[in-house]
Amino acid sequence: MLGVYIHIPFCQKKCRYCDFPSYGGVSYFFSNYVKALCREIVYAAGAGETVDTIYLGGGTPSLLTARQVESILCAVRNHFSVNSSAEITIEANPNNITDTYIQDLRSIGVNRFSLGVQSFSDEQLQRLGRMHTAEEGKHAVMTIWEGGISNISADLMFGLPGQSVADVYTDLRILTQLPITHASIYSLIVEDHTLLWDDIRHQRVFLPDEREEEAMAALVHENMAAEGFEHYEISSYCLPGFRSRHNSKYWQYSPYLGFGVSAHSFYQNKRFANIANIPEYIHKAGVSSVVETSVSIESRRAAEDYCILALRMCDGIDYEKFHILFSTTVETEFGDIIERLFAQQLLVPTPSGCRLSKLGFSYGNYVFEQFIRD
Ligand code: SF4
CATH class of the missing domain: 3.20.20.70 (Aldolase class I)
Incomplete structure (x- = not known):
């Protein structure tokens, strides 16, 4: 929904x-x-x-x-x-x-x-x-x-x-x-x-x-x-x-539509953002597009986004959901990264995947950066 x-x-x-x-x-x-x-x-x-x-x-x-x-x-x-x-x-x-x-x-x-x-x-x-x-x-x-x-x-x-x-x-x-x-x-x-x-x-x-x-x-x-x-x-x-x-x-990688100036949306695997200028927005809304940027998320980037957002929540990454969303496994894409973060005690396993540890919550930004691959 x-x-x-x-x-x-x-x-x-x-x-x-x-x-x-x-x-x-x-x-x-x-x-x-x-x-x-x-x-x-x-x-x-x-x-x-x-x-x-x-x-x-x-x-x-x-x-x-x-x-x-x-x-x-x-x-x-x-x-x-x-x-x-x-x-x-x-x-x-x-x-x-x-x-x-x-x-x-x-x-x-x-x-x-x-x-x-x-x-x-x-x-x-x-x-x-x-x-x-x-x-x-x-x-x-x-x-x-x-x-x-x-x-x-x-x-x-x-x-x-x-x-x-x-x-x-x-x-x-x-x-x-x-x-x-x-x-x-x-x-x-x-x-x-x-x-x-x-x-x-x-x-x-x-x-x-x-x-x-x-x-x-x-x-x-x-x-x-x-x-x-x-x-x-x-x-x-x-x-x-x-x-x-x-x-x-x-955080659960679900779709949403944003309306108004500077509003962001995530819909049909695209992220888009509206124009920021209020008079321009008032002039254009409903007449022509008010979208300023629109980016289709390629699957590699989407998998990274999913992991980073999911780790913000105490539920963490759900391996089965990842598989359904991206037709590949978390282990294939991020196995080495997750092992390293387990060893550093920044992630802990859960019945359905992994999540931030108590220590990991304090170093969230460091953990998230590890999931961004060049
Ligand atoms: S300026 Fe407005 S949006 Fe910004 S913190 Fe204050 S009340 Fe919130």
């Missing part, structure tokens, strides 16, 4: 660490952008295919009105066959959450929230340039839950400027006392040319050192496990039965 991703590239204001394709202060685009999205969906490939996940990501999709979200979901429902039990997620920022908004989104079928909480320290939130307070983060989770949407994911970051291991512990205690089913917990990556990068370069703020960051990562794993959360993907934790079905598609 197909996943549908809708990219909403708007934010109230750009956060200091963010290099995602999103733009602040352009609310005058909202209405025409939503119309363009609906036109793009109507002309998309895959008409009539069954869709079991829809994910509105960004940016900040919760800046759209419930009516605008409804028109996007209607376009998806009219063009595809949306499963009655489809997971329909919207990413939201805490300061956009009200009782009425939750009720309105719920009534049009939204059944999962991904909330950008990021930290429960007001000092940190200010440093990151977030538009909400710690109290608003907690309140937003409760409002969504009391509004009848019980599948709630929260994003949290660690390794923040000036943050201590004790601060991370405090954040985790608060997070796990809230009624969430899922958490995406990331270590901050400072992207070049962001405002935060500039703060660090000019020594206005200081990051924790490597040892502190390792201790923070260990604390996250221990605390989430102790609270009953399964660590099912490098940065993702969930209560039993609450894995993100949409994001799992990315």
Whole structure:
């Protein structure tokens, strides 16, 4: 079954660490952008295919009105066959959450929230340039839950400027006392040319050192496990039965179609990406192609991609699935690499193949690189 991703590239204001394709202060685009999205969906490939996940990501999709979200979901429902039990997620920022908004989104079928909480320290939130307070983060989770949407994911970051291991512990205690089913917990990556990068370069703020960051990562794993959360993907934790079905598609090499500026798709063994320019997108959507790049994945590359994505998850590489997908065996393609990673204790065997070891989770990027053959 197909996943549908809708990219909403708007934010109230750009956060200091963010290099995602999103733009602040352009609310005058909202209405025409939503119309363009609906036109793009109507002309998309895959008409009539069954869709079991829809994910509105960004940016900040919760800046759209419930009516605008409804028109996007209607376009998806009219063009595809949306499963009655489809997971329909919207990413939201805490300061956009009200009782009425939750009720309105719920009534049009939204059944999962991904909330950008990021930290429960007001000092940190200010440093990151977030538009909400710690109290608003907690309140937003409760409002969504009391509004009848019980599948709630929260994003949290660690390794923040000036943050201590004790601060991370405090954040985790608060997070796990809230009624969430899922958490995406990331270590901050400072992207070049962001405002935060500039703060660090000019020594206005200081990051924790490597040892502190390792201790923070260990604390996250221990605390989430102790609270009953399964660590099912490098940065993702969930209560039993609450894995993100949409994001799992990315890691399980399943097809998805992305709509909107800069949206990516993986469909019929091709990866394609849309144009990034909003006015150009609005002008072209539904009239001519908005795809900027399209690449057919040759089978050697596809096998590498599958292994790298599968290893992000605790399930790891499934040898039988690999054989079905690529008509060759994992042993033939990657046998020597996997043996070496077993010897280095970075991979461990599973009943259906292999996965990252506990140590391997800390050296994920090194392990993934081993699967890329020249
Ligand atoms: S809300 Fe999210 S997408 Fe928007 S600027 Fe902040 S981090 Fe980036």
